[in-house]
Amino acid sequence: MKTNLPVPAALPHTITNGLGETLTFLRLQPEPDGDRLIVENAVAPGHGPVMHTHWLQDESLTVVRGRLAYQILGQPPRYAGVGESVVFRRGVPHRFWNAGDEILNCTGWIKPANTIVFFLSAIYDAQVKSGSAQPDRFDAAYLMMRYAREYDMPTIPGFVKRVIIPATYRIGRLLGKYHKFAGAPEPVLA
Structure with a gap:
């Protein structure tokens, strides 16, 4: 499966929206059913992406430091602590945010990578x-x-x-x- 990366296509590639969110695209892990994009983030207290849907991709986050709050559209918020993982399946509207008082750090992946590096880079630039x-x-x-x-x-x-x-x-x-x-x-x- 073809992966579309921004120019330059070098990884790692770090983006920030200037509002408390930093995301680093670390590397692509080739897999037969589509490349898995390995990521890490740093999210300031109270910040995180708005409710969104990836129609073609699954996403997973594992908390390294802090407290992650997450929500599936129409459901109450849930929480994950250090060492816990959350998976958002393709087509499921979701959001997450830092529910703690310190920087939230997560590792994770998005699969298949498709256009996500370009799309999120452009969204973050538009927020800046x-x-x-x-x-x-x-x-x-x-x-x-x-x-x-x-x-x-x-x-x-x-x-x-x-x-x-x-x-x-x-x-x-x-x-x-x-x-x-x-x-x-x-x-x-x-």
């Missing part, structure tokens, strides 16, 4: 650009449109997904906002 948890609107529209079959944000209202995001994407194209994405990997068709 906006200076908030909400990514730059044009960058977010591009990523949500291009990779809609791979990733989703289930808490975004349907009207916004069907009307606002596509309109923002078209305006962004007219304004020439997407030249920086010229080398973006092709979406994985499921």
Whole structure:
């Protein structure tokens, strides 16, 4: 299975969103049914990604230091401590955050890797650009449109997904906002 990495494609590759989350893509572990991307993170207290879905990938986190809170959409939060692991299956909306008072460190993997390095790198860059948890609107529209079959944000209202995001994407194209994405990997068709 082809793996799409950002340019440069060297691993390890570390990204930060400027809001308390740092993620390092350590290495690819080739496997017959798709490369496993080995990762580690550092998350500040109270921070973590919003509710999201990976349509084509499984994800696992093992707590190395701190206290991990996690939630499956529609379920109450659960917690994991040092040495405990959590697996998020593809297609299951989930989120996690640091529920402790110190930096949360986890090791983990995402499988298959597909476009995740590019996608998360671009999302983190868009958050740095906006200076908030909400990514730059044009960058977010591009990523949500291009990779809609791979990733989703289930808490975004349907009207916004069907009307606002596509309109923002078209305006962004007219304004020439997407030249920086010229080398973006092709979406994985499921």
